[in-house]
Amino acid sequence: MVKVLVVGNGGREHAIATSLLQSPSVQEVVCVPGNGGTATLPRCRNLGLSVKDFEGIARFSLVNNFSLIAVGPEVPLANGIADYLKEQGLQVFGPTQAGAQIEASKAWAKDLMKAAGIPTANAAVFSDATAAIAQVRKQGAPIVVKADGLAAGKGVTVAMTETEAIAAIEAAFGGQFGEAGSRVVLEEYLTGEEASVLAVTDGLTIRPLLPAQDHKRIGEGDTGENTGGMGAYAPAPVVTPELMTRIQTEILEPAIATLRDRGIDYRGVLYAGLMITPQGDPKVIEFNCRFGDPETQVVLPLLETPLDQLMLACTQQTLADFPPLQWKPGAAACVVLAAGGYPGSYEKGKPISGLAQAADTGAMVFHAGTRLIGDTILTDGGRVLGITALGETVREAIALAYEAVDCIQFEGAYCRRDIGHRVLT
Structure with missing residues (x-):
């Protein structure tokens, strides 16, 4: 049996923990520091350490025989958490500090893309x-x-x-x-349609997950300021099977090969943020060194393959021999409920109601900026919740997600009402 420690406190980490707990081989998940949602997951608990406390995370993991550390956010990866934990003999799903430069420095990533011949702006x-x-x-x-x-x-x-x-x-x-x-x-400035391709790699082999599409702008019709992401859906039809083959051979494989040429052993997620041009060509807007948020909240609920086994194959460099990934049929959609004022200043500490009613619709409620005080869930961030639903089609998944969104209330709650507008029109 496997015990997994998940580093982070967002909606992405709640989705990772939920997916891990569906594996028959996962005994327990601990989230550092976690949030109000991970606090209430069965066989999951929060540990009140900072994501900066590498020594505390290592000590807890070693004393309690944790098999795997999965790092969610980019900041601890950029600060070298994977390097430190690996030095302590732990298995880490997430790249080293050298590999995390692909997100931590846009200039460094551009240089890598140029060296690899990867199409970009x-x-x-x-x-x-x-x-x-x-x-x-x-x-x-x-x-x-x-x-x-x-x-x-x-x-x-x-x-x-x-x-x-x-x-x-x-x-x-x-x-x-x-x-x-x-x-x-x-x-x-590139024109076209954006898509996110999250891929897992052991540094030698790289495998894409289902393509997703995020909605970065705060306002409907993709207007207003950029945010961390206001909603997503998967699979994104703009990435056809033929296009995915090109993304694999023109972008993902050259990126890993060039990292390897630079002496970087990259194990974890390589996330390619893409623009699909009007001519149908994929160009990289950015690379990230971790699971996307909110893309993870639509990709992992569709994954049938046990997530812990996939992560371990990456850490143990056995991905080439890993069976083909299995996916549930249909689609997933996620709508983010944000605090009033986000991405600018916003208030915290607002009680949230209707969570049980939302779950009763069959939707998954992933907590992002929340905390549990007694029996009450309070808002504790800009993006508060991600409400994910599955359906036979993207249209059905979106409709079910909004049905669940309408069950939830907190003061100042805001969401975009046009998630998936490109695929719906």
């Missing part, structure tokens, strides 16, 4: 605002402005005017994203 890197602004005036708009480092999914501005681009550059160099904004990447 043209880009240039700037270390001061004056030069970056001069480039915007020379190149014109639309243009994409990215903070080089980790900015919790909010460091990207798709600027439709030069004024907007210059404001984004000044905000980045002015400290809006802290150290993450000390460099910016200016990138060619």
Whole structure:
């Protein structure tokens, strides 16, 4: 029997824990620090350690014979949690600090893509605002402005005017994203339809999961500020089987081969955020070093293959011999319920009601920004809940997800009402 420790406290980690617990070989899951949802999962408990407490996580795992550590968020990976835990003799699903640079530095990732011949937008890197602004005036708009480092999914501005681009550059160099904004990447504006392909790898072999589509903007019709993600669905029909073959051979395999050429042993998730151009070609917008959020909340509920066995195959470098992945038929959709004011300032501590009624519809309620105080679940973040439903079609899954959303109340609750609009129209 396997005991798994999951690092993180978001909706992604709740979905990972839920999927792990469906495996007949998983005895127990512990989440560090977890949230109000993981606190109430059977055979799951929260451990009140910080994701920065590598030593505490290692000590607990070793003393209690945990077979596997699954790291959810990008920040501890970028800070070297996998390196530290592996040095203690633990099996870790998540790349080393060197591999996590693929997300932690947009400039580093661009260099890797260029070396690997991976199709992506043209880009240039700037270390001061004056030069970056001069480039915007020379190149014109639309243009994409990215903070080089980790900015919790909010460091990207798709600027439709030069004024907007210059404001984004000044905000980045002015400290809006802290150290993450000390460099910016200016990138060619790509048109088309976005898709997310999450793939698992042991550093030698890489296998894609079902393609998904996220909704980054706060407003309906994909308007307003970028967020961590307001909803998703899978499988995304824009990624046909033929296109997935191209993504495998033109993007995923070259990325892993180039990482290996650089001496980086990459084991975990490689997430390719893609733009499918009007010509039908896949181009990489970004790489991430971990499961996507909220894409995980629609991909893992469709996975029939035991997640612990898949993760262990990656950590033990036996993915080439692992059986083909098995998937449930149909589709999944997730709608994020956010706190009023998100992605700007918002209040915490609002009681949440209707969770049992939402679950009674058959939907899965994944907690993201919540905490459990006594018997009450309170809001504790910007993205509060992710409500996922399965259906025979994407349309049916979306309708069932919204049916469950309408059962839940908390002060200031907000969701987009057009998740899946591209596939529905």
